[in-house]
Amino acid sequence: MATTAWNQQWLEQLRQTRVWRSIFRRGPARTNRTRSLAVFGNLALHVLPVKVREKSLSVRATYYLGSISFFLFIVLTITGILLMFYYHPAVPDAYRDMKDLIYVVSNGVFLRNLHRLAAQAMVVAVFWHMFHVFYRGGYKPPHEFNWVIGVGLLMLTLFLSYTGYLLPWDQLAFWAITVGTNIISYVPWLGRPIRFLLLGGHIIGQNALLRFYVLHCVILPLAAAVLIAVHFWRIQKDGGLTVRDDHE
Amino acid sequence: MSEKITYEVGLGSDAVRQPQRIVFITRKMSAKVKEKTEPQLMSFPHVIEREAIAFQLLAIVMVVLSLFWDAPLEQLANPLLTPNPAKAPWYFLGLQELLHYFPPVLAGVLIPTLVILALVVIPYFDVNIEGEPLWAHRSRKRLQIYVGVFAVLFVFLALYDAWTVLIPTAVVGALGLVPYFNPTSDSRFQKFLASRSLPWWVMTWFIAVALTLTAVGTFFRGPGWSWVWPWS
Numbered sequence: 001m002a003t004t005a006w007n008q009q010w011l012e013q014l015r016q017t018r019v020w021r022s023i024f025r026r027g028p029a030r031t032n033r034t035r036s037l038a039v040f041g042n043l044a045l046h047v048l049p050v051k052v053r054e055k056s057l058s059v060r061a062t063y064y065l066g067s068i069s070f071f072l073f074i075v076l077t078i079t080g081i082l083l084m085f086y087y088h089p090a091v092p093d094a095y096r097d098m099k100d101l102i103y104v105v106s107n108g109v110f111l112r113n114l115h116r117l118a119a120q121a122m123v124v125a126v127f128w129h130m131f132h133v134f135y136r137g138g139y140k141p142p143h144e145f146n147w148v149i150g151v152g153l154l155m156l157t158l159f160l161s162y163t164g165y166l167l168p169w170d171q172l173a174f175w176a177i178t179v180g181t182n183i184i185s186y187v188p189w190l191g192r193p194i195r196f197l198l199l200g201g202h203i204i205g206q207n208a209l210l211r212f213y214v215l216h217c218v219i220l221p222l223a224a225a226v227l228i229a230v231h232f233w234r235i236q237k238d239g240g241l242t243v244r245d246d247h248e
Numbered sequence: 249m250s251e252k253i254t255y256e257v258g259l260g261s262d263a264v265r266q267p268q269r270i271v272f273i274t275r276k277m278s279a280k281v282k283e284k285t286e287p288q289l290m291s292f293p294h295v296i297e298r299e300a301i302a303f304q305l306l307a308i309v310m311v312v313l314s315l316f317w318d319a320p321l322e323q324l325a326n327p328l329l330t331p332n333p334a335k336a337p338w339y340f341l342g343l344q345e346l347l348h349y350f351p352p353v354l355a356g357v358l359i360p361t362l363v364i365l366a367l368v369v370i371p372y373f374d375v376n377i378e379g380e381p382l383w384a385h386r387s388r389k390r391l392q393i394y395v396g397v398f399a400v401l402f403v404f405l406a407l408y409d410a411w412t413v414l415i416p417t418a419v420v421g422a423l424g425l426v427p428y429f430n431p432t433s434d435s436r437f438q439k440f441l442a443s444r445s446l447p448w449w450v451m452t453w454f455i456a457v458a459l460t461l462t463a464v465g466t467f468f469r470g471p472g473w474s475w476v477w478p479w480s
Contacts, residue, residue, distance in 0.1 A: 029292055038292040045292070052295055054287040064302045071303045075310060095324045102321070109318065116319035118310055123339050134370070134451055137379065144371035151367045158339060165337050174325035175334035179344060186352040203327070 047229060049236040056241040061136075065129035069157075070228060072122040077221065079115040087167070089213035091206045094169040119161050126157045138242045146234040149227055156224045163216035166209060177204055177212075332471045341465030342458050348473050349410040363454075370447075379445045383428045391428060412464045416456040424449050 014020055015028040029038045036050040055061060086105055087097050101108035130150060133139060139147035166177045181199060185191040200207030235241060289295075336344050346355035383390070398421045405414040427442035444452075470476030 032290055035290040035292045045296075048291050048295060050291055051288045052291055054289050057289065057294065057298060064298075067299055067302055068306055071306050075307070092324055098321055110314055113314035113317060113319050114310060117314050117317065120338075121310070130367075131451070131455060135448070139371040140377060141371070147371045148368055151364065154367075155364070161339070162337060168321060169325045171322040171325055171329070171331060172320060174327070175331055176336050179334050179336040180340060183343070183347070183352070183356040186356045188353065188357070191357075 047232040047236065049240055053240055053243055055243040061243055062241065063128075063132065065125055065132055069122060069125040069129055072118045072125055073224065073228065075118045076115060076122065079111055079118065080217065080221075082111055083115055084217060089167070089210050091169060091209060094167060094209060098168045098170065119164060122157055123161055126154050130154060136242065140242065142238045143234075143242060146231060146238060149231050149234065153224065153227050153231060156220055156227065160216060160220045160224065163212045163220065166204070166212045167216065169209065174204060177208070333469060333473055335465070335469075338462065338466050341469075342461035345412060345461040345465040345469070346410075349408045349413070376445055376447065379448075381427070381443050382424065382446050382449060383431065383442065386428060386431065394424070412460055413457055416460040417453065420449070420453040420456050 012028060021027060024038075025041045026034055026037045029035045038045070039048055039050050040046045083101075086101055086108065088094060098112070101112050105111070133147070133150070162177075162180060166173045181195050181204065184198065185195045187194060196202065198208070198211065199205075200211050335341060343356065343360060346359060349355065350359075398417070401417060402414065405411075405417065423441060426438060427444075430438060431442060433439065433442070467478040468475055
């Protein structure tokens with residue numbers, strides 16, 4: 001136990017230093033006041049409520065599905081950025097880059113596996129999160145609009161996954177996107193213009209790959225990040241998660 | 249002789265309050281206070297700690313799975329070589345299965361648009377805020393509407409031979425009728441069914457259909473979108 005005490009003392013002293021305080025804008029979080037400051041004095045954490053109902057932290061209340069969706073988004077961002085170092089959105093370089101990832105790049109297979117797996121897992125997690133919130137009645141007032149933002153995030157998740165599907169430029173990617181974009185052309189009047197806009201032409205070729213790449217790596221992740229921030233912030237503004245008692 | 253009444257106004261130490269629903273008025277009940285205070289925890293460190301543990305567990309699972317499961321990579325894309333069947337990503341295979349039965353405008357445009365709209369308006373259309381069970385009053389009129397809706401749905405689906413939609417619809421529809429005809433059952437499952445509200449049944453029906461379609465599209469569809477067994 002002596003080591004623990006020594007560690008704590010050392011941490012304590014660190015937290016009292018001028019440098020620590022200049023970074024975190026506060027001393028040790030030992031009172032409820034400084035613990036509150038830890039949350040709303042921090043850019044990343046201030047979207048969280050300062051206090052939460054104890055019940056809302058139980059695993060059965062949420063299965064942490066929202067958090068898991070968010071964590072998967074983080075994993076996808078990190079692995080995605082690393083993958084971007086090895087990828088050219090061009091025909092047929094894109095496919096060659098996949099082969100390089102498998103045979104040349106150190107841990108390239110692992111990187112691609114992790115990104116692909118996390119993408120599938122995120123689709124599952126977001127759907128599951130939505131159904132769980134529905135069954136728990138989490139959409140009821142005052143959470144109506146946060147539910148709507150959540151539906152937007154579901155759409156973004158699907159579209160992110162879908163745009164990423166084309167990038168390896170293999171047979172699986174090409175024909176999956178062919179099937180999907182053919183569905184769009186069935187929209188009355190607007191179908192063909194929308195498909196043209198999405199593909200940058202009438203066929204799935206170099207232009208389509210570039211557009212899907214920009215959508216997948218820039219536009220959609222940014223949109224998702226903004227909506228995620230609003231989604232979290234609204235939980236706090238709407239008075240915390242709905243926690244249903246089990247006897248209800 | 250008048251007594252002087254003094255009031256005290258002040259803030260407790262618990263200055264940060266969360267809005268709480270304290271009164272819940274239902275049609276049959278008088279107003280009652282459900283709960284005044286609930287035990288609360290500080291986000292820092294309790295939420296942060298739990299989120300960190302959840303993140304670590306997730307990271308471990310993802311890393312282990314990524315070590316043993318390989319992302320698929322087929323041949324270089326070839327617009328001249330169409331695979332049979334050409335399949336969309338798995339989460340769109342339910343949609344592709346629908347396209348197999350219905351005209352493209354209906355299955356590819358109308359149904360997805362309606363599903364998204366329905367999801368968006370859910371919180372604004374929940375009139376049954378108390379979550380009253382579907383058969384709470386064993387209303388005959390409600391039963392007639394229920395049977396009528398399902399009859400129309402069955403005829404419509406049968407006309408298009410949409411069996412993979414019809415079967416989950418029939419299963420959920422039949423389960424929904426169980427509590428009406430057997431309201432005082434002792435079985436736990438039937439008690440559970442009897443306590444479910446209309447929104448619960450609609451969502452469960454939707455999930456049952458969506459899961460069936462996705463599973464069929466993923467595992468049971470082969471060349472020409474014909475039925476194949478995944479093990480053959």
